[in-house]
Amino acid sequence: MRIVLLGAPGSGKGTQGKRLAEEHGIPQISTGDLLRAAVAAGTPLGERARAAMEAGQLVSDDVVVGLIRERLGGSDAAGGFILDGFPRNVAQAEALDSMLEEIGRPLQAALHIEVDFDILMKRLTGRRTCEECGQMYNIYTSPPRVEGRCDKCGGRLVQRADDNEETISRRLEVYRSQTMPLIDYYHRQGKLLDVDGDGEVDEVHARIAGQLKGLA
Numbered sequence: 039m040r041i042v043l044l045g046a047p048g049s050g051k052g053t054q055g056k057r058l059a060e061e062h063g064i065p066q067i068s069t070g071d072l073l074r075a076a077v078a079a080g081t082p083l084g085e086r087a088r089a090a091m092e093a094g095q096l097v098s099d100d101v102v103v104g105l106i107r108e109r110l111g112g113s114d115a116a117g118g119f120i121l122d123g124f125p126r127n128v129a130q131a132e133a134l135d136s137m138l139e140e141i142g143r144p145l146q147a148a149l150h151i152e153v154d155f156d157i158l159m160k161r162l163t164g165r166r167t168c169e170e171c172g173q174m175y176n177i178y179t180s181p182p183r184v185e186g187r188c189d190k191c192g193g194r195l196v197q198r199a200d201d202n203e204e205t206i207s208r209r210l211e212v213y214r215s216q217t218m219p220l221i222d223y224y225h226r227q228g229k230l231l232d233v234d235g236d237g238e239v240d241e242v243h244a245r246i247a248g249q250l251k252g253l254a
């Protein structure tokens with residue numbers, strides 16, 4: 039399976055992507071995760087990306103396209119992949135298309151997870167992540183049993199640096215102006231699949247599985 043997950047910040051791309059990746063035995067590749075790891079490790083690439091990320095702006099196309107090119111060349115991606123948070127604009131989508139064309143393995147679908155903007159704000163401000171194992175929580179809708187601690191491993195729950203209200207508004211605006219045109223881009227290619235992303239994780243997963251039925 040070779041697919042892209044499209045959706046606003048907070049639409050559930052990461053959560054659903056991880057689950058699909060586990061089920062299909064293929065990697066979920068998130069440019070946001072790769073960039074956060076580079077920032078945390080203090081690499082030159084991380085230093086280049088940090089300011090844009092903190093401001094809620096997009097990191098430059100050459101940085102993220104380079105990351106994706108390297109990651110898709112990994113042996114674990116040979117059997118397929120789920121891209122989460124990439125592409126974010128038309129230039130990135132075109133770069134991805136030509137990369138995949140070169141290896142004769144075109145994208146099969148772009149799954150668009152739709153969630154109303156007012157629900158997104160609540161999901162994003164409430165979002166907490168375990169710094170040890172990456173398990174996600176939401177203090178409003180799916181809180182941990184013990185405040186601030188991960189149910190699975192007891193790790194500390196942290197809020198992403200860019201999950202504050204000001205940066206969230208900027209990220210939603212960037213999504214609206216730069217990423218939403220991809221809906222039309224993939225629609226014109228006949229690859230767009232729409233899913234209602236409102237509801238419980240299991241419910242949304244079932245809808246997604248229904249849409250992806252038949253894709254190997």
Ligand code: AMP
Nearest residue numbers: 069070090091095096097102123124126
């Ligand atoms: P995410 O975890 O997908 O919400 O991404 C967090 C931040 O990383 C974004 O707000 C951007 O600053 C940066 N980022 C992630 N993916 C991309 C991308 N494909 N293009 C440019 N910037 C990105």
